[in-house]
Amino acid sequence: MRRFRTLLTTAVLTTLLVGGTAGGASASSESVPSGPLPGTAAWLADDSLARELPDPTTATPSEVAAFFAGLTGAQEQRLVEDHPTVVGNLDGAPVKLRYEANAQAGDQVLAYDPRGRGLIAQVAGDLENADHVSVIVPGSDVDISAFDRTAERASDLQKEAGDDTAVIAWAGYTTPSGIGLDLATGRLAEAGAERLVRLTEGLDAAGLPDPALFCHSYGSVVCGLAAADTDASDIVVMGSPGMRADNVTDLGTDAHVWAAKSPDDWIGRVPHVEFLGLGHGADPTSPGFGASVLPADDVPEHDEYFTPGTSTLTAFAAIADGDLR
Template sequence: MTRLEGRPGEGSGGRRTTGRLGGRLGGRLRRTLLAGLVAAAVAVPVSAAASPDVPAPIPVALAEGAAPREVYAANLANLAGAARMARDAGRTGRADRLHAMEAEGTARFLAFDGRGRGRAVEVFGDLETADRITVLVPGSDTTLDTYQRFRSGAVTLQQRLQAEHTRSAVVAWLGYDTPGTVSATVLTAERAQEAAAELAPFLRRLEQLSIPDARLSLLCHSYGSVVCARTATGPKVGDIALFGSPGTGAASAAELPTGARVWAGRGGDDWIGRVPHVRVGAVGFGTDPVAPAFGARAFAAGPGGHSDYLKPGTTSLNSLARIVLGTPEAPRA
């Protein structure tokens, strides 16, 4: 494995910038691309999201050409409606969690589906001006009922990025039906394959929507790394970071359907390191991504556990931020 290194000519001092008007696509075209991005974010099988146990409105259908503020407002209204329906149905716990997701009316969702376990794609930062865009892909047991844990990591990452580079944005992509941590589903790639079929078109639309010199990265936690390993990426995706990964199903990073640099890191107290990295038929994910044989670039992840990678002040958070920004890594402890 190689150490985390900066890219020549990049970083906060050498990064090329684009004027606000000159770097944007035409307004009408950008609105069309935004509509496609929203469609890619919500194009999921109804059977995977719907559940009679949790009533919620049908996801909003936006007209092609809707402006970002319209998209955010419509999904926020849908979220508020889902909270009301959950409360009326006696699901007060879900209702309270959905109300918290509204963030007092400031949350910005590209997509929201409150039915069943739920789907949500939330934006932190300005996608139209950011030149560093990160998509966070979560692992098992991430649902609307556990969303605040996922959201907290996205917020912390965005704050860390903004402290060094203001033109950064983070997208928290809960765009698939995550498997349960204690389930047979989490041992196979079937759910990841379905998720990759949704994530790939979302990334393509995001590439088109972003400014010409924007660079995208994928940060993939736990089972989310299995999803990312099956997702074909375009030329703007420069880096993929796998952390807390059980494996990817691939024997090496070279087998992944991407031209991006592939990184891997694991905290010293992460229980996933004690899981056997084997594959028998369709069960298991094979080669350990942090093993030299996998061929990923190593990044320092510190002593933390499986849920600690995006906590404030951690070695892992700093390493992931440097991967996103393309800046050199501090020496290992």
């Protein structure tokens, strides 16, 4: 009974501490957008090409890529003009078409879903011609209205890594909002992992290099759950509450796994356990986990791992452009 009380107390502390900088309390769980995107019905009903268009809900990215490979330039442009919401979010579609379809949402926007709090992915650098690709997976309280910081981190990483590297700022999943159980459970991370896997499959179908994933805070839970099903070259976690795995082997990935944690990061006060669905498991920077640990002594706080001049950003850039293995 004493052990049970200890574990339960730890789980409660996890709930509170993981949300330690997340803002106001959240009494209800976040809802994840479900069902087809707006415009899907019109897309599926479009018979102007005398061929069936791929179902955005069920078609694989490789099937989408094969479909677009068989179109003329004029046909591609008509689909962008008539169905921007679908084309702009269709993993496997050519990058330049997705940019055009999402032009009203911003520059080099790879995906834009306005439902709920909103989902967005934006590219820093030349994705179509990149030798190296990275994806930043953010933690809690990130959506369309609070995306600037994630986009800034992508820009800083891309500049540090160089012109042959493109970086995707991926707010492509519903993140936890405020302080609540969403932060301490894997529900939103599981949904996010599915979307992250599909993103990486889309990059592969478009003929782009295997990406390096840079996963911050709750985003590292997403990356941990997605690890076995992505073709990522590297998975880098920072300020991580855990990856829902006991060690690197449990992740089931061939990617090189890296981890960083500042001694000044409040995440260090989070108990690294998983019990009754609460908590996210082992500390990725612990010796027994098996990740390559990066220096982070000069990182001043939880949200500063991408700050220019830090040892972490320097290491991240070396990983992103393939210089650090």
